[in-house]
Amino acid sequence: MQILAKCPQCDAGLPVSAADAPAAIACGGCGRDIPLKFTEAVRADRSVDRCPVCDGTDFYIRKDFDPTVGLTVVIIGALISATFYWYGRDLIAYGILALAALIDLVVYGRLKDLTICYRCHSEFRGAYERRAPVFDLHTADVLELEYERRIGRR
Numbered sequence: 727m728q729i730l731a732k733c734p735q736c737d738a739g740l741p742v743s744a745a746d747a748p749a750a751i752a753c754g755g756c757g758r759d760i761p762l763k764f765t766e767a768v769r770a771d772r773s774v775d776r777c778p779v780c781d782g783t784d785f786y787i788r789k790d791f792d793p794t795v796g797l798t799v800v801i802i803g804a805l806i807s808a809t810f811y812w813y814g815r816d817l818i819a820y821g822i823l824a825l826a827a828l829i830d831l832v833v834y835g836r837l838k839d840l841t842i843c844y845r846c847h848s849e850f851r852g853a854y855e856r857r858a859p860v861f862d863l864h865t866a867d868v869l870e871l872e873y874e875r876r877i878g879r880r
């Protein structure tokens with residue numbers, strides 16, 4: 727399992743591999759030591775049961791989506807389609823637009839799910855079983871506030 731640990735102090739993302747991660751890492755952004763407490767399940771890539779950064783047990787999943795890739799496909803599609811439109815071939819132009827949207831959908835559907843910690847926003851990628859529910863704004867509000875109070879940000 728690959729983890730992007732979020733520094734509690736400066737929010738820098740620090741990539742660590744759960745299988746051979748040390749007991750603590752130093753943040754590349756602010757130099758703060760971040761202790762990591764891995765459970766057996768996280769080490770073995772079985773499931774995300776407890777966050778190694780903040781000790782939280784509440785997670786959500788979302789698609790591991792890079793928005794810039796989708797946008798690039800749509801912009802290129804729009805440019806090509808505008809060319810055809812200019813020459814009066816609007817049927818071809820609409821066809822290309824539809825195709826770009828379709829490519830976007832296919833790419834989106836093939837994306838893997840990624841697990842994110844509600845409290846510290848650390849990200850978990852791996853072959854483990856996805857058990858977390860989808861994002862819930864109310865849960866996020868409550869847990870983020872609790873976490874920020876605990877680490878002294880509020």
Ligand SMILES: [Zn+2]
Binds near residue numbers: 733737738757
């Ligand atoms: Zn930091």
Ligand SMILES: [Zn+2]
Binds near residue numbers: 843
């Ligand atoms: Zn966490």
